[in-house]
Amino acid sequence: QEKVQQSPESLIVPEGAMVSLNCSFSDSASQSIWWYQQHPGKGPKALISIFSNGNKKEGRLTVYLNRASLHVSLHIKDSQPSDSAVYLCAVNGNEKITFGAGTKLTIKP
Amino acid sequence: AQTIHQWPVAEIKAVGSPLSLGCTIKGKSSPNLYWYWQATGGTLQQLFYSITVGQVESVVQLNLSASRPKDDQFILSTEKLLLSHSGFYLCAWSLAAKTEVFFGKGTRLTVV
Numbered sequence: 555q556e557k558v559q560q561s562p563e564s565l566i567v568p569e570g571a572m573v574s575l576n577c578s579f580s581d582s583a584s585q586s587i588w589w590y591q592q593h594p595g596k597g598p599k600a601l602i603s604i605f606s607n608g609n610k611k612e613g614r615l616t617v618y619l620n621r622a623s624l625h626v627s628l629h630i631k632d633s634q635p636s637d638s639a640v641y642l643c644a645v646n647g648n649e650k651i652t653f654g655a656g657t658k659l660t661i662k663p
Numbered sequence: 664a665q666t667i668h669q670w671p672v673a674e675i676k677a678v679g680s681p682l683s684l685g686c687t688i689k690g691k692s693s694p695n696l697y698w699y700w701q702a703t704g705g706t707l708q709q710l711f712y713s714i715t716v717g718q719v720e721s722v723v724q725l726n727l728s729a730s731r732p733k734d735d736q737f738i739l740s741t742e743k744l745l746l747s748h749s750g751f752y753l754c755a756w757s758l759a760a761k762t763e764v765f766f767g768k769g770t771r772l773t774v775v
Contacts, residue, residue: 586761597753597766598707605761642707648760649695649714650722653707 556581560643560654568662573630575657577643582621585647589617589628592640592656601641602628633661665690669754669767676744676774684739684770686754694756696737697764698729701751713737749774 557580567573579587586605590598604610604619604626614631630637638661643654668687676682688694698710711729713719719729726745730738737754754767 600763649712655706
């Protein structure tokens with residue numbers, strides 16, 4: 555069964571800082587990797603995805619995937635207080651989707 | 664535009680009582696449907712998925728069952744609730760495997 559580990563568990567940074575979130579997964583088979591944002595009491599919302607090794611940039615978000623090391627990271631540039639939320643890494647293999655426990659991100663104004 | 668509606672928004676139920684949670688997706692034909700559960704402060708856990716009417720696959724056994732009676736409807740139920748069933752239940756849909764999953768607003772269940 556797929557295992558997804560995220561680090562750190564929580565992170566507090568000042569507004570404007572670069573944020574780096576990490577995710578390790580257990581199966582190197584071809585799945586898509588997704589990052590979701592979840593606010594308290596709400597359903598998660600997809601931010602960005604990656605399938606192939608390398609990186610992908612969308613706005614202030616950049617995601618890096620290394621299948622050989624079973625690692626993916628999300629970087630948020632110029633962080634804003636509105637970015638404060640829980641960030642979930644998800645490995646999407648066919649109909650089974652495994653989520654990590656999340657990183658709670660707090661951006662201090 | 665596609666919309667996903669979950670009901671009820673919140674429930675407080677007694678141990679041993681039955682439960683039925685529902686979800687309707689409008690604006691999309693034959694979506695993949697999912698049920699997720701999240702204990703307070705816990706990890707989002709996939710419970711069931713369905714790729715077509717009448718077919719539901721279980722991912723985790725939690726003494727719950729799911730059904731898809733119509734293309735746009737997904738139902739989660741149990742005849743006898745346990746304290747451990749408390750948490751946040753989320754219905755979700757996607758166009759296909761490995762694509763973006765869209766979540767509903769969730770149902771907060773408290774079993775007392």
